[in-house]
Amino acid sequence: MRSALAVSSRFASSLRVKCPAILALRGAWGVQMARPNNAETGRSTLRPAAPWTGSVHSVGLVLVVLLAAGLRFHDLDRTSLWLDEAVSWEQASKPFLEMIAATARDNYPPLHNIILHVTIALFGDGETALRAPSALLGVANVYVLYLLGSALWDRTTGLIAALLLTVSGFHVWYSTEARMYALLAFTATLFVLTVVYATRRPNWLTLTGCAAAGTALLYSHVYGSFVFAGVNIVVLTALLLRSHWLAVDWKSWVAAQALPVFLFLPWALILWGRARHGMVGFWIPEPTAGFLLKQALELAGVLSLGMLSTLACLSLINLAAFFPRFWQTGSAVAPTKAKSWLRADWQNAILMGWLVAPISAAYLISVIGQPILVARYVICALPAFLLLAARGLKSFNLSIPTTAVILTIVVFTAVPDLLYDMFIRARDDNREAAREFSIHYLPSDRVFFIPSYAAVPFQYYFRKPLADSRSYKEAADVSPADLNIDRFWLLFIKHQADDAYEGISIAKRTHLVTSSLLLPRLKMFLFERRDIGH
Numbered sequence: 389m390r391s392a393l394a395v396s397s398r399f400a401s402s403l404r405v406k407c408p409a410i411l412a413l414r415g416a417w418g419v420q421m422a423r424p425n426n427a428e429t430g431r432s433t434l435r436p437a438a439p440w441t442g443s444v445h446s447v448g449l450v451l452v453v454l455l456a457a458g459l460r461f462h463d464l465d466r467t468s469l470w471l472d473e474a475v476s477w478e479q480a481s482k483p484f485l486e487m488i489a490a491t492a493r494d495n496y497p498p499l500h501n502i503i504l505h506v507t508i509a510l511f512g513d514g515e516t517a518l519r520a521p522s523a524l525l526g527v528a529n530v531y532v533l534y535l536l537g538s539a540l541w542d543r544t545t546g547l548i549a550a551l552l553l554t555v556s557g558f559h560v561w562y563s564t565e566a567r568m569y570a571l572l573a574f575t576a577t578l579f580v581l582t583v584v585y586a587t588r589r590p591n592w593l594t595l596t597g598c599a600a601a602g603t604a605l606l607y608s609h610v611y612g613s614f615v616f617a618g619v620n621i622v623v624l625t626a627l628l629l630r631s632h633w634l635a636v637d638w639k640s641w642v643a644a645q646a647l648p649v650f651l652f653l654p655w656a657l658i659l660w661g662r663a664r665h666g667m668v669g670f671w672i673p674e675p676t677a678g679f680l681l682k683q684a685l686e687l688a689g690v691l692s693l694g695m696l697s698t699l700a701c702l703s704l705i706n707l708a709a710f711f712p713r714f715w716q717t718g719s720a721v722a723p724t725k726a727k728s729w730l731r732a733d734w735q736n737a738i739l740m741g742w743l744v745a746p747i748s749a750a751y752l753i754s755v756i757g758q759p760i761l762v763a764r765y766v767i768c769a770l771p772a773f774l775l776l777a778a779r780g781l782k783s784f785n786l787s788i789p790t791t792a793v794i795l796t797i798v799v800f801t802a803v804p805d806l807l808y809d810m811f812i813r814a815r816d817d818n819r820e821a822a823r824e825f826s827i828h829y830l831p832s833d834r835v836f837f838i839p840s841y842a843a844v845p846f847q848y849y850f851r852k853p854l855a856d857s858r859s860y861k862e863a864a865d866v867s868p869a870d871l872n873i874d875r876f877w878l879l880f881i882k883h884q885a886d887d888a889y890e891g892i893s894i895a896k897r898t899h900l901v902t903s904s905l906l907l908p909r910l911k912m913f914l915f916e917r918r919d920i921g922h
Contacts, residue, residue: 445543456530456554460523460563465515468819473566474845480504499607500568518566526563529574536581540735549778557805575605576768590636595644602648618745633734672759683763691801699780743772822849834876842881879912
């Protein structure tokens with residue numbers, strides 16, 4: 389403790405800044421970094437850890453990772469591929485350069501499509517094969533979050549955070565989807581981990597790893613750039629303040645972060661060009677209070693949101709400022725009340741930069757320009773939120789049995805959402821639509837897809853060529869001349885499915901519906917002319 393105070397004293401005396409706020413921030417970060425674990429817990433450094441704790445953590449980690457794998461790889465083909473997954477399949481199935489060109493015409497970077505392209509070449513394009521990379525990345529995210537929690541504080545905090553992510557129904561759901569969301573969460577966590585390594589122990593290996601992780605993050609999703617910017621703002625601010633916890637110098641850090649920016653620049657220009665001409669296919673509503681609450685409940689869980697939010701807030705509060713005796717139980721140091729109730733340490737700064745940047749940036753863009761804030765994009769911030777919650781639980785400095793009881797309660801609040809996402813929640817059932825279609829389809833039939841992209845998931849399941857298929861943006865675009873045929877199909881998906889009955893009114897004048905499939909976000913009708921015996 390004396391060494392920590394001595395370091396803090398020399399550090400503060402060397403400052404040439406008169407601003408009290410900056411002085412307090414620099415002092416807090418410096419002291420916390422001198423003894424990160426002891427400053428966190430307040431416990432004596434003279435009391436050694438029990439020799440069996442390492443084995444307990446190792447066994448616990450193995451069990452958590454196995455549970456994460458079981459939840460994410462279970463029944464990967466339970467639900468049909470929905471529109472966005474089918475679009476990823478269609479793009480990734482093309483030859484490599486054509487795949488890159490097709491992705492450039494969409495609204496996201498190509499890293500996930502590249503992974504799918506390799507997966508399809510090696511294992512085929514079945515539902516399980518397409519979703520397996522996301523499941524694997526979801527499991528890897530659990531392990532990397534454990535490493536990050538251990539690097540920031542201790543192995544117990546890392547293990548609690550890993551368990552919370554393991555049982556997150558939201559994370560499990562998007563770890564079983566052939567889209568880039570599991571990749572986004574994984575690369576965000578990996579980037580922050582490499583940032584901690586590179587800033588604390590800078591060398592060519594850690595700095596290169598940080599640059600590589602940053603590049604992967606930027607190429608995973610547009611929201612990756614928000615995480616990249618938020619974390620870098622924290623580190624650059626610390627460099628400006630000459631914070632004691634940093635071991636990296638200006639030149640090394642700027643070089644390591646300039647490389648991902650340079651490598652991502654070509655795709656950033658592509659995305660900027662698309663944004664200038666309007667993003668295609670976005671149906672995200674305005675970020676009203678009700679909509680934001682709905683997204684928060686989906687992200688954290690209906691029952692878990694309140695408890696996890698409370699724990700995350702407690703991680704930012706220095707409990708020693710209110711309960712010095714409780715906080716320093718078992719310490720060789722006499723209980724003293726902390727000077728500040730807010731933890732202005734470097735760990736919190738990094739996590740808050742990671743958590744707040746993507747949410748606030750997306751909200752501002754949604755308010756000023758086009759709405760882009762939706763829960764599945766914010767999955768990049770979910771590991772940060774759960775890590776703060778894990779620290780909040782650990783900060784109570786409770787006994788192991790008491791901590792285990794509270795953790796069990798937290799986990800059980802996540803179970804209803806987890807069960808719903810694993811066994812009840814469903815995607816658009818294009819598989820059933822293709823099966824029903826194949827029973828009644830004749831080569832002479834004409835097929836209408838409304839809107840035009842409805843053909844993509846349908847064609848994934850119905851692999852035979854259609855002799856006569858037409859696509860329209862809306863049902864009103866279908867002309868009477870198009871319907872001058874004995875048999876035709878109308879297939880509606882997404883928002884058009886709600887207006888399907890109005891869209892078929894013109895067809896009912898001369899045709900009868902002889903087969904139909906009515907699902908919440910998918911409706912399909914077979915029409916046959918009235919004068920051919922029906």
